[in-house]
Amino acid sequence: MFDYQKYFDWVSENGTTARNRQKAFHNQLIDLHRHHIPSGSTVIEWGCGNGELLNALDPQRGLGIDISQNMIAKANTNSGNCEYRQGDLHNTRVDEKFKHIVCSYLTGYLEDIQKCLENLKVSADSSTRLYISSLNSVWHPILSLGQSIGSVVKQPPSNWLALSDLVNLLELSGWEVITKSSEQLLPYNIPIISEIFNRWLVRLPFFRHFGSTLFIVARPKIKPVFNSDVSCSVIVPARNEAGNIKAALDRIPTLGKQTEIIFVEGNSNDNTWDTIQNEVKAYKGPHKVSYCQQPGKGKWDAVFCGFSKAVGDVLVIQDGDLTAPPEDLPKFFDAVANGHTEFANGSRLVYPMEDNAMRFLNFMGNKFFALSLSAVIKQPIKDSLCGTKMISRKNYDQLLIRIKLFGDFDPFGDFNLLFGSSLLDLKIRDIPVRYKDRTYGDTNISRFKHGWILLKMTVFGLRHLRFHQ
Numbered sequence: 001m002f003d004y005q006k007y008f009d010w011v012s013e014n015g016t017t018a019r020n021r022q023k024a025f026h027n028q029l030i031d032l033h034r035h036h037i038p039s040g041s042t043v044i045e046w047g048c049g050n051g052e053l054l055n056a057l058d059p060q061r062g063l064g065i066d067i068s069q070n071m072i073a074k075a076n077t078n079s080g081n082c083e084y085r086q087g088d089l090h091n092t093r094v095d096e097k098f099k100h101i102v103c104s105y106l107t108g109y110l111e112d113i114q115k116c117l118e119n120l121k122v123s124a125d126s127s128t129r130l131y132i133s134s135l136n137s138v139w140h141p142i143l144s145l146g147q148s149i150g151s152v153v154k155q156p157p158s159n160w161l162a163l164s165d166l167v168n169l170l171e172l173s174g175w176e177v178i179t180k181s182s183e184q185l186l187p188y189n190i191p192i193i194s195e196i197f198n199r200w201l202v203r204l205p206f207f208r209h210f211g212s213t214l215f216i217v218a219r220p221k222i223k224p225v226f227n228s229d230v231s232c233s234v235i236v237p238a239r240n241e242a243g244n245i246k247a248a249l250d251r252i253p254t255l256g257k258q259t260e261i262i263f264v265e266g267n268s269n270d271n272t273w274d275t276i277q278n279e280v281k282a283y284k285g286p287h288k289v290s291y292c293q294q295p296g297k298g299k300w301d302a303v304f305c306g307f308s309k310a311v312g313d314v315l316v317i318q319d320g321d322l323t324a325p326p327e328d329l330p331k332f333f334d335a336v337a338n339g340h341t342e343f344a345n346g347s348r349l350v351y352p353m354e355d356n357a358m359r360f361l362n363f364m365g366n367k368f369f370a371l372s373l374s375a376v377i378k379q380p381i382k383d384s385l386c387g388t389k390m391i392s393r394k395n396y397d398q399l400l401i402r403i404k405l406f407g408d409f410d411p412f413g414d415f416n417l418l419f420g421s422s423l424l425d426l427k428i429r430d431i432p433v434r435y436k437d438r439t440y441g442d443t444n445i446s447r448f449k450h451g452w453i454l455l456k457m458t459v460f461g462l463r464h465l466r467f468h469q
Contacts, residue, residue, distance in 0.1 A: 024189035025212075028198060029104065029133065030056045032183055032215065035468050036131060036425060037100045038402065044098040044123055046089050047106035051075030054082050054102070065092060089116040094123045101130045107166065108134060108158035117173035126224040126339060127394065129425045130175060132216045136182055137162055139212045163214050175218040178427050179378045182211030199467055217425045223339040224392065226313035230288065231256020232333055233310030237294075237302035237387075238320035239266040242275040249283055251326040252318065255333040260312050263291040263320075264302040300413035307396060315396055316344075317413075319387030324348065328433045332390040341429035342395055343421040345381055346388030350432035365451055369458060373415075376461040377422035382430050385414050385454075390431075391421065398424055406464070415457045422465055 030053055037043060039058035048054050048064030049071050055062070055078065062082035066072050075084040085092075090112060101120055110116050120130065137160045161169075167177050185207060186197035201207045232255035236248055245263065252261055263280070265273045276291045283289050292309060294302040307315050314336055318326055324346055332344040349366060366385055373384040391399070399420035410416045421428050 022187075024194070025184065025187040026052060027189070028184050028187060029053065029213070031469060032133075032213075033057060033102065033131060036129070036217065037102075041100055042098045043100045043102060044094060044096075045102040045104065046120075047104060047109075048075060048084065049104075051078065051082060051084055053104060055080050061098075063094065063096070063098070065089075065094070089119055093119060096123060097125050097128070098123050099128060101128060103130070103132045105133055105135060107132060107161060107169075110159065113159065113161075113169050114173050117169060117175060121174055121220050121222075124220040124222065126220065126222040128220055129178075130170075130216075130218045130220075132166065132170075132214075132218070133183075134161055134166060134214045134216075136210070136212055136214050138210055161214075163216075166214065166216055170216070170218050174221050176221050176427070178217045178219055178425055180214070180216045181378070182208055183213045183215050185211045187212045195469070199469055203467055219342075219425075219427060221339070224337070226256075226337065226392075228311065228313045230258045230260050230312040231337070232258075232314045232316060232329075233260040233262060233307075233312030233393075234316050234318050234326075234329070235303055235306030235310065236261060236263045236318050236320050237266060237299055237306070238263055238268070238272050238276065239302075240268045240270050240272060241320035242268070242270045242272040244320055244322050245272070245275045245279045247322060248318070248320065248326065249279055249285065249287075249289065251322070252287065253327065253330055254286055255316075255329060256314070256337065258288060258312075259286070260288040260290075260310060262306045262309055263289075264294050264306040265291065266294045266299075266302045267297060298411035298413075300411055300416060303413045310393070312393065314390060314392050316390040317387055323436050324386060324388045324433045325436060328388070328431070329390075332388065332431050335429065335431060336390050336392060342392065342426035343417070343428045344390040344431045345383070345418070345428055346386035346433050347381070347383040347430035348386050348433055348435035349383045350430070351434045365454075369454055372458045373418060373461070376458065376466050377418055377428060378466070379422070379428045380430075381418075381428065384418060385412075386433065388431075388433060389414070389417055391417065391426075395421070395424060395426060406460075409460060410457055411453065415454075415461065419461055419465060 037057050040060045042061040043057055043059040044063045045054045046065050048066045051064050054064045059081055064075055064082055064084040065087040067088050069086050072084045072086045101123060107113050140160055163180060170177055183202060184198055185202035186194050202211045234252055263276045265276055280289050280291055292305060294305045303317055314333060316332060335341045335344050366383055369384045370382050374380050402423040403416055403420040
């Protein structure tokens with residue numbers, strides 16, 4: 001068997017010049033991980049080298065492990081909040097739980113990749129994300145040429161794995177792939193040109209297969225643990241929905257151990273506020289029920305207000321018009337509580353809908369935005385604008401932190417929740433619902449005015465999520 005420890009010890013002592021020529025490549029890799037891993041996280045990196053990547057992520061708690069004693073000695077000279085140890089993923093176990101696990105180009109040098117991926121789960125809980133980078137096999141001839149002329153550090157025997165091989169090994173080892181891509185189409189620093197290649201071209205059809213780096217985000221197949229006495233909080237934004245309040249109370253089912261319902265009234269022109277108060281006072285059912293008035297305007301303001309008052313482990317939006325039936329909520333809850341998904345997104349466009357449920361232009365707009373948002377978040381969805389959306393409180397709290405960089409750009413909340421879930425690398429899945437006709441009142445959506453706002457938000461998402469730097 002090839003002695004990788006001696007090889008990497010030698011590289012740490014003699015490979016400085018060649019590594020300097022590849023500095024742009026490593027800087028691009030750092031930027032890629034920074035997009036996924038916010039500073040102040042807990043991170044463990046296997047195959048950490050001299051600690052350059054781990055230190056750049058500025059973790060609250062960082063642990064780097066490498067087979068090379070010389071690499072670890074160098075990393076420890078500039079450790080910051082990071083601790084470095086010598087170890088081998090085949091034989092070393094770290095029982096401490098980390099939010100992020102990083103394996104940069106490690107799979108190419110492992111004797112038993114499946115066993116090593118299984119060992120990684122010891123450091124994971126249901127919220128952990130695994131980031132694997134590996135050299136793209138289509139670059140094998142180019143890198144071999146670079147090694148022969150001395151422009152690339154000479155490499156030991158490597159596992160040249162296809163993307164499908166990595167996905168297969170992850171699935172066999174108890175991991176589930178969330179997103180996969182190729183990155184670094186031009187792994188050199190050429191002003192303007194590098195950005196065009198690495199930010200734009202590599203994420204377009206055809207070119208997206210030829211990045212020098214394969215990059216996979218995965219999560220462990222572990223069921224989440226919820227401890228609250230209230231399993232689910234149902235937020236019901238209600239603007240001009242007086243005729244639907246009693247029906248909502250009667251029809252929302254019990255979700256888990258206890259269900260909380262919070263009505264959020266929002267600047268109604270009818271008697272919705274009085275109706276909410278009267279119906280809640282008269283309610284004798286099994287749910288914990290309360291109400292409030294949103295402080296501002298817009299659906300996101302109402303949802304944010306309701307979620308801030310909720311106490312459940314899982315949070316869900318149930319639109320007050322009840323066109324997405326409350327009877328479907330158990331499907332959402334089961335999917336999230338059992339770990340099948342982490343953001344359950346309602347989809348009205350799978351089953352046939354009632355005749356007057358959605359006008360033709362609205363239908364076409366929903367189709368367009370669903371396709372666009374699928375490209376933005378790199379996960380397939382059929383309906384980005386269905387009001388019913390569910391997420392755990394733990395993930396929602398993290399989501400609020402990540403979307404601060406967006407500012408107050410989304411009055412509806414759908415894009416905030418989808419973009420935030422994508423930034424957290426949550427698994428996003430559609431839950432089909434049967435869309436019904438309204439039985440009371442009129443829609444609060446303006447097709448053209450609000451459609452223009454949604455289009456601007458889609459372009460914003462493409463720039464900051466799909467074509468991020």
